[in-house]
Amino acid sequence: MEYVIIGGEIVDRGHATVDIEDRGYQFGDGVYEVIRVYNGKMFTAREHLIRLQESAEKISIQIPYQPTELEEMLKGLIDKNNLSNGIIYMQFTRGESPRNHAFPHNVAPTFVAYTRKVDRPVSSMQEGVKAIFIDDIRWLRCDIKSLNLLGNLLAKQKAVEAGCFEAIQHRGDIVTEGSSSNVAIVKNGTVITHPANNLILNGITRQKVKQVCEQNKIPFEEKEFTIEDVLHADEVFLSGTTVEVTPIVEVEEKKISGGTPGQVTKKLQQLIMDEIVKECGTIE
Numbered sequence: 001m002e003y004v005i006i007g008g009e010i011v012d013r014g015h016a017t018v019d020i021e022d023r024g025y026q027f028g029d030g031v032y033e034v035i036r037v038y039n040g041k042m043f044t045a046r047e048h049l050i051r052l053q054e055s056a057e058k059i060s061i062q063i064p065y066q067p068t069e070l071e072e073m074l075k076g077l078i079d080k081n082n083l084s085n086g087i088i089y090m091q092f093t094r095g096e097s098p099r100n101h102a103f104p105h106n107v108a109p110t111f112v113a114y115t116r117k118v119d120r121p122v123s124s125m126q127e128g129v130k131a132i133f134i135d136d137i138r139w140l141r142c143d144i145k146s147l148n149l150l151g152n153l154l155a156k157q158k159a160v161e162a163g164c165f166e167a168i169q170h171r172g173d174i175v176t177e178g179s180s181s182n183v184a185i186v187k188n189g190t191v192i193t194h195p196a197n198n199l200i201l202n203g204i205t206r207q208k209v210k211q212v213c214e215q216n217k218i219p220f221e222e223k224e225f226t227i228e229d230v231l232h233a234d235e236v237f238l239s240g241t242t243v244e245v246t247p248i249v250e251v252e253e254k255k256i257s258g259g260t261p262g263q264v265t266k267k268l269q270q271l272i273m274d275e276i277v278k279e280c281g282t283i284e
């Protein structure tokens with residue numbers, strides 16, 4: 001039996017239904033989060049739940065729970081589903097209301113959450129992945145983790161069709177982020193990633209990478225970099241909740257760092273793993 005949360009209650013998935021006029025379904029009018037679960041424990045739950053709150057506030061959705069309350073509910077679902085390693089997904093939409101672009105009044109947000117078993121992408125992390133470049137055609141509020149992901153989906157699909165793992169998006173020459181990850185390059189020992197502004201999602205993993213860099217005296221800069229910088233980088237990597245730190249070893253068929261993961265990327269993988277172990281215990 002698989003359980004989910006709907007409307008604050010844990011129920012059998014078969015009994016969870018959402019109205020066809022839910023604004024998430026009709027407009028993508030909502031926000032979401034994905035939190036990694038290792039050994040049955042959430043990693044960086046607090047950070048994700050604060051970002052969820054912030055995303056909701058940016059589009060004037062009122063989440064009717066405090067982050068600590070939400071965390072308890074999510075823990076309950078993880079336990080109920082006996083999830084050891086995987087993810088927990090949650091979303092809040094503006095709620096159910098007759099279709100109308102303007103926000104409805106006095107409508108309660110719809111909250112759903114479910115868990116899924118997902119293995120760590122060990123082989124891509126060890127061997128690296130390929131990527132393509134693609135125009136970033138998304139809106140100008142990519143800092144909001146909104147349900148509206150069409151631009152991201154189109155980018156990812158292009159990557160898959162090209163036999164690649166990720167699409168590195170760019171506005172003009174400036175690289176923003178991946179379709180479902182942040183992108184960083186390493187040049188002369190310095191990790192460089194796009195500033196956390198409206199053009200990217202400020203990834204929780206990106207923030208962890210920044211923290212471990214600072215703690216370990218690895219130079220870290222938040223500044224714009226270009227397509228050319230990627231092609232001439234010593235190393236390139238993705239960061240994200242499910243990909244952790246994944247090396248990119250080829251972009252548009254050009255090999256990066258000789259086609260193998262670089263030293264700084266490997267070091268960051270280890271430092272992030274140390275953080276995971278600190279919070280969730282040893283990973284086999």
Ligand SMILES: Cc1ncc(COP(=O)(O)O)c(C=O)c1O
Pocket residue numbers: 034152177178179180181182200201202203204205206239240241242
């Ligand atoms: C567009 C985008 N950027 C960045 C990220 C990485 O964010 P996080 O590290 O919080 O998973 C994601 C993750 O889903 C994403 O969808």
